[in-house]
Amino acid sequence: MKVKPLVATQQVSPNEAENGTVMAVTGWSVRQAVVRYVLAMVAGIGILLSVAPRHPSLLHPVIGGLLIGLGQLSSVLLARKAVGVSSAYEDFGKLFWNSTEGKTPASLPESILFVLGLMSGALATMLSVPATMEALNRSEEVSLPSVLVGGFLLTFGARIAGGCTSGHGISGMATMGLSSFISIAAMFGTGLITGSLFKV
Amino acid sequence: MTSVATSLLTGAIFGSGLTLSGVASPQVIKDQFRLSDFHMLVTFLTASASSAALFAIYNSQSPEKKILARTNTSHGWFNKFDGNMVGGAMVGLGMSLTGACPGTVLVQATAGIGKSRLLALSSLFAASSG
Numbered sequence: 001m002k003v004k005p006l007v008a009t010q011q012v013s014p015n016e017a018e019n020g021t022v023m024a025v026t027g028w029s030v031r032q033a034v035v036r037y038v039l040a041m042v043a044g045i046g047i048l049l050s051v052a053p054r055h056p057s058l059l060h061p062v063i064g065g066l067l068i069g070l071g072q073l074s075s076v077l078l079a080r081k082a083v084g085v086s087s088a089y090e091d092f093g094k095l096f097w098n099s100t101e102g103k104t105p106a107s108l109p110e111s112i113l114f115v116l117g118l119m120s121g122a123l124a125t126m127l128s129v130p131a132t133m134e135a136l137n138r139s140e141e142v143s144l145p146s147v148l149v150g151g152f153l154l155t156f157g158a159r160i161a162g163g164c165t166s167g168h169g170i171s172g173m174a175t176m177g178l179s180s181f182i183s184i185a186a187m188f189g190t191g192l193i194t195g196s197l198f199k200v
Numbered sequence: 201m202t203s204v205a206t207s208l209l210t211g212a213i214f215g216s217g218l219t220l221s222g223v224a225s226p227q228v229i230k231d232q233f234r235l236s237d238f239h240m241l242v243t244f245l246t247a248s249a250s251s252a253a254l255f256a257i258y259n260s261q262s263p264e265k266k267i268l269a270r271t272n273t274s275h276g277w278f279n280k281f282d283g284n285m286v287g288g289a290m291v292g293l294g295m296s297l298t299g300a301c302p303g304t305v306l307v308q309a310t311a312g313i314g315k316s317r318l319l320a321l322s323s324l325f326a327a328s329s330g
Binding site for chain 1: 254283
């Protein structure tokens with residue numbers, strides 16, 4: 001299977017990135033686009049909070065969303081980049097193949113360090129707030145074929161799309177990137193169709 | 201701060217946000233796609249909207265390195281966004297099958313719930329099969 005060309009190398013020049021944004025298509029300024037996006041999100045959130053069903057025992061989703069936003073803030077201020085997880089999978093793959101050739105890296109890639117931090121932060125949170133562990137445990141069993149096929153779909157899908165729920169969703173749409181809006185529409189569209197058709 | 205410490209710290213803050221918000225729970229994701237619980241969507245939209253404001257403010261301070269949009273991924277299948285469409289659809293299908301995304305599977309594997317560690321391994325295996 002020819003896989004290598006699927007790996008999207010993200011060497012973006014500022015011009016290229018600007019061509020693929022909401023601003024380029026609509027002619028809006030960055031300020032106009034961002035203000036409209038935030039207002040649309042606030043309206044959507046307001047409507048969902050008042051009419052849509054929600055699980056009552058979890059942390060309020062607006063607070064949860066702002067806490068994830070805090071992760072974004074720390075990434076922007078400290079690392080000067082947006083959060084994203086799926087590049088760590090690609091870097092892991094490269095690391096793995098390099099190690100089979102006896103090459104050891106001088107240091108771990110930042111993406112993998114970010115993931116190690118993510119898991120440590122998750123562990124510390126589960127230990128200090130037991131309700132988060134209970135929320136995770138309250139889940140139905142996933143079948144073995146779903147696990148094996150699902151893992152492949154998540155990793156390969158994110159590679160082909162150039163990002164995942166975090167990179168394209170939380171970060172990419174926030175940069176007003178068209179590729180991110182399209183990726184997330186495809187992601188949610190497919191999830192909604194399969195979720196309602198098969199009740200998987 | 202060194203870049204090692206920075207990456208670890210920002211990862212830790214993001215990871216605790218994911219865990220506290222409850223979106224790492226497979227049931228929450230599955231119930232979102234069945235439209236029986238909108239917890240995940242509201243969390244996700246709040247996180248994206250706050251990030252949008254954050255990026256705009258950060259970029260307006262004219263930093264050396266701006267936060268830029270991701271370019272499209274195309275593999276020459278049918279249009280310039282075909283990679284985004286096909287890849288996004290694959291992730292969506294994977295999410296509805298497993299209740300995990302590439303980020304939250306790591307939180308699940310940390311907790312050790314269900315078959316999450318096997319799922320994390322199969323995701324890593326897929327990453328190495330290129």
